[in-house]
Amino acid sequence: MPMSKKRYEDLRSSQWFAAAGMPGFIHRERISQAGYTRSDYEGRPAIGVFSTWSELNPCHIHFRERAEDVKRGIWAAGGFPLEVPCMSLGEPFMKPTTMLYRDLLAMEVEENLRAHPLDGVVLMGGCDKTTPAMLMGALSMNLPAIYIPAGPMLSGRWRGHMLGSGTDAKRWHDELKAGNITEEQYREMETAGARSAGHCQTMGTASTMTSLAEAMGFTLPGAASIPAPDSRHRHMASDSGRRIVEMVWDDFKPSDFVTASSFRNAMLVLVALGGSTNAPIHLLAMAKRSRIPLALEDFDAISESAPVLANIKPSGKYLMEDFFNAGGLPALMSRISDLLDLEATGVNGKNWRENLKHAEIFDEDVIRPRDKPFSKRGGIAVLKGNLAPDGCLIKPSAGSDHLMKHRGKAFVFESRDDAFARLNSSDLDIDENSILVLRNCGPVGRGMPEWGMLPIPDRLLKKGVRDMVRISDTRMSGTHFGTVVLHVSPEAAVCGPIALVEDGDEIEIDVDARKLTLHVSDEELARREKSWKPKHPDPEGIWRTLYADRVSQAHRGANVDILGNPPQFIAGQCYC
Numbered sequence: 368m369p370m371s372k373k374r375y376e377d378l379r380s381s382q383w384f385a386a387a388g389m390p391g392f393i394h395r396e397r398i399s400q401a402g403y404t405r406s407d408y409e410g411r412p413a414i415g416v417f418s419t420w421s422e423l424n425p426c427h428i429h430f431r432e433r434a435e436d437v438k439r440g441i442w443a444a445g446g447f448p449l450e451v452p453c454m455s456l457g458e459p460f461m462k463p464t465t466m467l468y469r470d471l472l473a474m475e476v477e478e479n480l481r482a483h484p485l486d487g488v489v490l491m492g493g494c495d496k497t498t499p500a501m502l503m504g505a506l507s508m509n510l511p512a513i514y515i516p517a518g519p520m521l522s523g524r525w526r527g528h529m530l531g532s533g534t535d536a537k538r539w540h541d542e543l544k545a546g547n548i549t550e551e552q553y554r555e556m557e558t559a560g561a562r563s564a565g566h567c568q569t570m571g572t573a574s575t576m577t578s579l580a581e582a583m584g585f586t587l588p589g590a591a592s593i594p595a596p597d598s599r600h601r602h603m604a605s606d607s608g609r610r611i612v613e614m615v616w617d618d619f620k621p622s623d624f625v626t627a628s629s630f631r632n633a634m635l636v637l638v639a640l641g642g643s644t645n646a647p648i649h650l651l652a653m654a655k656r657s658r659i660p661l662a663l664e665d666f667d668a669i670s671e672s673a674p675v676l677a678n679i680k681p682s683g684k685y686l687m688e689d690f691f692n693a694g695g696l697p698a699l700m701s702r703i704s705d706l707l708d709l710e711a712t713g714v715n716g717k718n719w720r721e722n723l724k725h726a727e728i729f730d731e732d733v734i735r736p737r738d739k740p741f742s743k744r745g746g747i748a749v750l751k752g753n754l755a756p757d758g759c760l761i762k763p764s765a766g767s768d769h770l771m772k773h774r775g776k777a778f779v780f781e782s783r784d785d786a787f788a789r790l791n792s793s794d795l796d797i798d799e800n801s802i803l804v805l806r807n808c809g810p811v812g813r814g815m816p817e818w819g820m821l822p823i824p825d826r827l828l829k830k831g832v833r834d835m836v837r838i839s840d841t842r843m844s845g846t847h848f849g850t851v852v853l854h855v856s857p858e859a860a861v862c863g864p865i866a867l868v869e870d871g872d873e874i875e876i877d878v879d880a881r882k883l884t885l886h887v888s889d890e891e892l893a894r895r896e897k898s899w900k901p902k903h904p905d906p907e908g909i910w911r912t913l914y915a916d917r918v919s920q921a922h923r924g925a926n927v928d929i930l931g932n933p934p935q936f937i938a939g940q941c942y943c
Contacts, residue, residue, distance in 0.1 A: 380485060412615040418430045427492075436604035440606060442608075475504065477508045503656045511615045520568050520595055569845075570642055575642035575645070584629060585713065587610065591696050626659070635703055635706050640699065655923075676699060676736075677733070680846075746762065754864050756863075772880075777871065782902075806858070807860055808858075809858025817847075819842055862899050874886065
């Protein structure tokens with residue numbers, strides 16, 4: 368709708384600031400208390416600037432400055448910006464996992480919009496769960512919304528090596544345990560790997576989810592790839608501030624551009640990026656907020672549609688700064704444009720046919736051609752079988768080819784503490800063919816922390832082993848790598864079959880056949896089921912108790928649905 372057809376009285380915020388009588392007086396009195404005059408807000412749409420700045424979230428440490436860039440754009444376009452702090456989900460410091468709080472932040476965003484005199488919102492996030500959480504809240508409230516990704520940090524450098532946050536901390540720690548570098552050398556990396564504001568510069572969960580937000584149309588084109596310290600990131604922030612004012616006058620809401628095609632485009636981009644295994648669980652939760660049907664099986668159906676084209680760590684060689692300089696996400700999307708729905712639109716009001724018109728690729732080793740992909744295997748594979756009846760995930764491009772089809776004996780750990788206490792024990796006859804199983808760490812068990820990439824025993828590292836099959840009902844960091852099977856559903860805490868595995872059981876993984884098989888008879892599993900007892904700890908505190916009671920299983924997005932779905936299990940009762 369053209370701007371000329373909108374009046375101030377039509378805006379939601381005018382119900383507060385232009386109201387007659389005592390209510391209007393009080394609202395105007397209190398906004399005056401904050402230092403604003405009538406000329407600051409009368410006739411202007413009120414725009415929330417929702418910032419997840421925190422000193423305990425270094426990925427967003429630049430958001431104080433960036434919020435000012437956003438507000439500059441809002442003022443310039445005739446809007447009235449109001450900065451609102453939101454819960455900051457800083458991945459490095461929140462234990463056991465920020466996954467416990469994704470839905471809490473989503474509810475905070477939704478209710479901050481619902482309760483306050485706001486006509487639209489600029490959402491500022493980036494670190495892992497902040498992107499899906501903020502978009503989930505915006506999708507539920509359905510006011511005009513635009514997303515500003517924090518941007519990746521600068522590339523790490525150490526002794527001639529390129530360091531990717533998360534990925535190389537783990538890789539070099541293995542070399543430390545193998546005796547190939549010293550403690551002093553390893554400590555040097557502490558100030559070399561993460562050397563600026565911004566989220567992880569690998570294709571971990573942060574870069575994956577901000578890229579998918581762009582692919583869905585929630586950001587200005589190209590926004591997700593701009594490094595956080597780059598001056599062009601400031602330009603994008605102020606441009607986003609200008610655009611949200613136009614979106615309010617046009618009444619252009621998420622429901623006007625987020626469609627089933629948006630999710631399909633995001634899934635295709637996920638595959639081509641070789642993105643994080645965490646993405647499906649977030650897209651499933653976002654689709655639920657959008658009331659758009661999406662199932663875990665949809666990811667597998669699309670996984671072979673495109674090869675992995677992004678040569679970025681943890682699977683590849685480069686980092687996000689290189690990806691940006693190679694053309695960024697629009698360049699990668701142009702490689703698969705024939706697979707995308709180019710009629711899908713985004714916050715800039717244009718469709719992808721227009722947005723990709725001028726996309727160029729400047730480094731074909733970073734963004735590979737379709738006929739010379741980084742990996743021909745799909746970025747995400749969904750496996751099923753009697754060990755994971757409702758499915759599980761693996762990232763083939765980050766694993767080892769020789770383990771894509773493998774059979775070995777299981778060694779089972781009831782918790783992360785159990786694993787770390789016993790993995791290096793001489794009593795365990797673990798070798799490179801063994802399969803390590805971690806359980807009781809799923810959505811109900813522990814809130815689904817990033818513990819799935821169990822370490823390789825020290826004695827095997829010293830022999831040169833750098834990968835093993837690991838299976839769990841939890842997640843792993845998107846920055847990590849290896850032949851790691853994740854999100855086994857149903858989880859052990861609700862007596863999924865993973866709860867019944869015993870040491871010495873043989874497990875077979877066949878990625879090409881999409882199978883995960885526990886070679887134990889149905890009769891034996893039924894016998895074990897009868898003696899099963901929960902082994903996960905009771906949740907602590909109000910929110911964690913509510914979360915454990917209401918969270919769905921991983922294949923449904925680990926979504927807390929207070930209003931709709933009933934609990935997925937009865938406490939103490941076997942799920943099987």
